[in-house]
Amino acid sequence: MTATAPPESLVDAPPVLDVRDLSVTFRTETGSVSAVDGVNLSLAPGEIVGIVGESGCGKSVTAMSLAGLLPRSARIDGSVRLQGQELVGARPSTLRAARGRDIAYIFQEPMSSLNPVLTVGRQVAEVLQVHERLSRREALERAVELLALVGIPSARERVKHYPHQLSGGMRQRVMIAMAVACSPKVLIADEPTTALDVTVQAGILDVLRDLRDRFGTSILVITHDLGVIADIADRVVVMYAGRIVERAGVQRLFDRPQHHYAAGLLSASPTPGRHAGTHRLQEIPGLVPVLEAQPDACTFADRCPAATARCSSAAPPLEPAPLAADVGDHPHEVACWHPRGDRPRPTVEEHA
């Protein structure tokens, strides 16, 4: 397995990030949209956790809500504790102090996420100027080191370049340099490789893994791409329509997916541990619903091959999976009235 589990002692340490009962609702002109509902999530030091789910499942909204980066139209309930400090409802100055220093982000689009009119060196240096009170010169000097750290050749020249002068992969490395400048405890990577081609992807994932190994950074990787999860994550969380429907160790989820949604996503996907390139999620018939309010039902019921009357009348809680086999290092939980149990994951034909 390339995704080596972090040392046992680290997993038992108190979580760096602890999310409890997180819900996000947007006020829009056409009514409210419930994007995230009752999400519980924790990140141990040095752990890499993946969040997967189809488009519109609430992955990005979950990620943004952690450091309060959502627009004013979003209402966030629940609790987000970063090293014990509550961030939901925290003062702007508290949030600012945490952002970039304790919790940092890498976004999907490396072109539009960098400011086109500032040199990349300046953009990396900025973080250090704010959080470490370095002078502009010192910060630029550090920026050179950071760009070199994330694998940008001739970094001393590159700091003077503008984003449009760099390739997509290089820009994403700049984003990473910016994110890790202050050695954050938690790194949130929202589709860090989606816009990049496969060979570049592998390089970016190597950089992330290397950061975890060297600095013990905890990383939350959000992706559509099960190949990325298989490659880098220790644990996976599967989201559907704003809720967590299943979570388990990577190997475990790939072997014995319990939720029919997870099983659907996983059919025809790679085996963990192999650098298998890009693997988009398997198409499941139907669409992720946009919900005005969260119903007391399984929101996947109308797309689920195993749905019964019970599924549309009560929401299944997230509970330990009914499995005979050993669960391994990480708990395996599922929110389903009819989990798949000991059946192995379906093949494409079986699911189709």
Added chain:
Amino acid sequence: MRGYLLRRAWQSLLTLVLATVVVFLGVRALPGDPALALAGEDRTPEALAAIRREYGLDQSLPVQFWRFLTNALQGDLGTSIRTGQPVSSMLRTALPVTLELSLLAIAIAVVLGVGAGVVAAVRRGRPAEWVANALALLGLSVPHFWLGLVAILYLSVATGLFPASGFVPVSESVAQNLHHLVLPAVILGTGLSAVIMRQTRSSMLDALSTDFVRTAEAKGLRPRAVIGRHALRNSLIVVVTIVGLQLGGLISGAVVTEQIFGLPGFGKLTIDAVFQRDYPVIQAVVLVTASSYIVINFAVDLLYSIIDPRVRVTGDAS
């Protein structure tokens, strides 16, 4: 960048020559005979012929044009038919007044417009935005001359806060000079500042919802840095274009404003010359106006490449 500048300079020169031809012909197409205007009571054919000969009006158009062009290149713009003074010296006294008025108006408009635009965007949906929007609407819809007259009535005549008319050169007294120019400059700048405000507001709103502003926020930057360094700098690219396009309007606005405030500037020179069919002066005035348009466009282009690094590169490539 060099090649780009050279090409621009060449284009500018061509535009200038064209403008000169158009002006030359345009002035001669005006109804009315300057000789008649000059002759006064003595309208005998001999007197008129003498006048025409003196000012070269009896020559063919191409000859007149050639003479005008070669003289202009030597800095000799001819002699005013109306005052008998060299046109170039008339310009030398009038131009600084207008230049100062315009620059002051632009400065005021940019400061007010950009400031209000940023506030309106950042405080979207709150009272500050409504106030800024209402002021912008007023600035756009109320004509200069009316605003100027009202200002004179209340701020000069009634309260005596500002002089109602006249001008003091900077060389005599800086304070006096500003005192005379502030009010006209504010009036002249209102329209422009309203345009700038609206443009700044809308491009700031765009900028504030971009991914890179979110990145800036995710870095933990202060709002001042997020708004100023990240959002505003990108918005200014659009604002600069708009300002550039609006400066032409500013020149014509200056003509009216100078008239209202009795400033001895370019506008006054122009109007007097047109009424008197003072060919040499009209020609010179239009020539200077055309040149200033060209210079302004050039300056706007330069400013672009300073603000937006991407323009610098395309300039290089071409």
